[in-house]
Amino acid sequence: MGITLEKQSIEALQEKVERFLWDKIPENPGEGKRFIRFTVPLERLDPLEWLLRQENPRKIYWRSRESTFAMAGAGEADCIAEENPLADITGFFNRLGRALLNAPPEVRYYGGIRFNPARSADPAWEPFGVARFAVPRFECYAAGKKTWFACNFLLDPAENWRSRAESVLKEFKELNWEGLPAFPEAPALLSRSDLPAREGWRKNVLTALALIEQRRVEKIVLARQSTLRFSPPFAGVDMLRRLQMADQRVFYFCFQLSPRRAFIGATPERLYRRDGREIFSEAVAGTRPRGNSRGVDQKYYRELLHSEKDIREHRFVLDSILASFRQLCRTVEASETLSVLKLANVQHLYSRVRGILEPGADDGRILSLLHPTPAVGGFPKSAALREIDALEPFDRGWYAGPVGWISAGAAEFAVAIRSGLVEDERIHLFAGAGIVPGSSPEKEWQEIESKIGNFVK
Template structure:
């Protein structure tokens, strides 16, 4: 263990037992005003610190002391050199991830991401997560741009996960429809992108820590490059970024007349084919006065959309995909799996009485219950072959959001031994909540009717690790490209749907973004 330096902060190493893929460093601050957690001796495994709730974007923690950040960078560099400089004589064949980490003073995650110059940059916060995951750079990037599917992803990722331990998470997502050609604006995201960030910011407050991911054996030969990346990493949070840009124009695709034509087409198909439900989407493209910072946008969106999954993926400069989705695709912990059917929508009321009326109206609606049943039954059929037992709520309840509500049915069970996250992804996506029912004719209808590329909108986004995984459905989302913001949302069309009601439902669904930006709700002409 290195000798502590004679300064106000002393660095103490945490040794890992043989085979442990996590090495952590911590310092004990001798100032009486605050003490950093200290651990001595050998760890029985990765140390998990108790985590405080994720701060809101109005985070007001103490600014990080320059000396503390210098100490953190130096400690992490020593840890990286130690791991990469002690390669065993035997040649390693199987890939695995090793982590080293040091504590940091409290940092605002959004301002920390804003300050970075490395790419990719990613942000993920689950519906009830105690902490968010922020990552920059790439220790390992899995990317496919054409002719790829979940099977290809499994072949690349499964061997790495098999040799790695619990804290490791690859973050990313997949296109809604891999069979459709990729539009230029979606090329930075490809068919799929999953990244193991080189550096991650975990935790909040005094539990904040900086993690460096090392992919072995490959990184043994890249020590100098990794240390150069560490030098380029900005540890300080950036300054406040001011206000969001105002819009100068809006373009809807399709427009209202085109939307009416699409609904009429779908209603005719229900009467003349096997199609029973199709989810049709719209894209509202806003042109803004100046380029918009995606992390500033998300920092304003997150507190306005509680009970949602919040995410941002930026794989290269100039394009970021972000959103606040209320819909879980699935969560796995060990062999326990959870999913949910979310379909059927009403807004919140202007008063308690109005709110109760809209809730009861949704629960009694034959049309919404029928639309919901397609989703619930499809998820059950998809998961039954993978599970030892599965429970599906027999009746839908109501999911309350800040500005809306949905019918929701919970699904949970135990996976069969050997069932993988990749099989779950293959069987669940796309659910009838974002595609339709039956799946094949619904996808064909979407390809026929929608004149824009959905890209990652309505696709699975989230993370996957050795012992757990979580994916949301990327609805209520937007694509930031400089001074342009494309918002995407859809509506489930079934018998009884009307063009005007479904148009208004989509306007309500994108209202969270619109309210944050102060955008004009009026439809483009």
């Protein structure tokens, strides 16, 4: 699906945007800030291809795991950020909730949160802050079989809305509607380094196993940072375009703050989805690679379903989610049997959880209880986080933190695993492995290699 808007269509779209800005925005917006939104249907417009053509330095991309929704955003109508590592995340989400009061239900703040907000950020992660959520100025989004263009405008009584409208119209005229050129040649990989390297990884895993034997933790998830350097440099959305061709069964996301700095990922793991008072989550833990033939693939599948080590690892995650749901919900349901989620390079044990939220259980409280799950942290939570901070020689930043969106009546967050931080000509890749009794340094190293496989092909 490519960009096919003709000159007449672009002119007609601009005319509709102008009518929206001059006719729909009242001269007296009343008290308090509020969003208004303009949408118009489009034909044969691929959101990610459209985003690749835009020169606006601020870009957001989100695609659901089921491929039922994809949104490409350029520019920002509003941004709410938190820089203080001691800030209360519940209070931060209260700010988001107030900003969404009376907003159209389609208006969404997209963003993410650091894995460990209390840890000081490395320089590469500083621009992302502790938490950062933005409403795109312009959106090209696909829902079902239809494609739409949207413009979001935040009315502020303290500002001159006419000058703001003129600025928005100028931004619209800078959008690029031309066709996308042929798929560019992949940049050349110049070097790779791993942190920790193999010997450091071996020591970390053995230390984690000793901590488990001493009963200081029951499970700990250790991660690795692999830095790849390419020539020429590339933008985050370029890498995301290549990733999206490899696997259709994951959440795709991109949060680009400048042309050469973006956080991107392809994660299979939903933290939760909320529709009104109904909430869904899932346990994704326990891993085997995919086989290079149907027979080998089935062999790994059977191994996974009967592996005591993987079932134990999965159970930690499921029990933790159920414990959180029982604090949040009036009713809770969970899968009665284990199933397997098959992705391009790996397959995971999978269980689903559903609940009906109690009154007052908002997204800030949901996130504070669910994150981090034992799938990315460990168990018990606080002890595992202390050991991760002591053992890992890098800052996780937004890796393994919650990324997603929130609107006036719904929200969806994924766990930002299988992800990378694009920084000029480098991408720092992050992936982890759960350490439980029976884990071995070599097997866990190879598991991580499988998880980042789509990035390094």
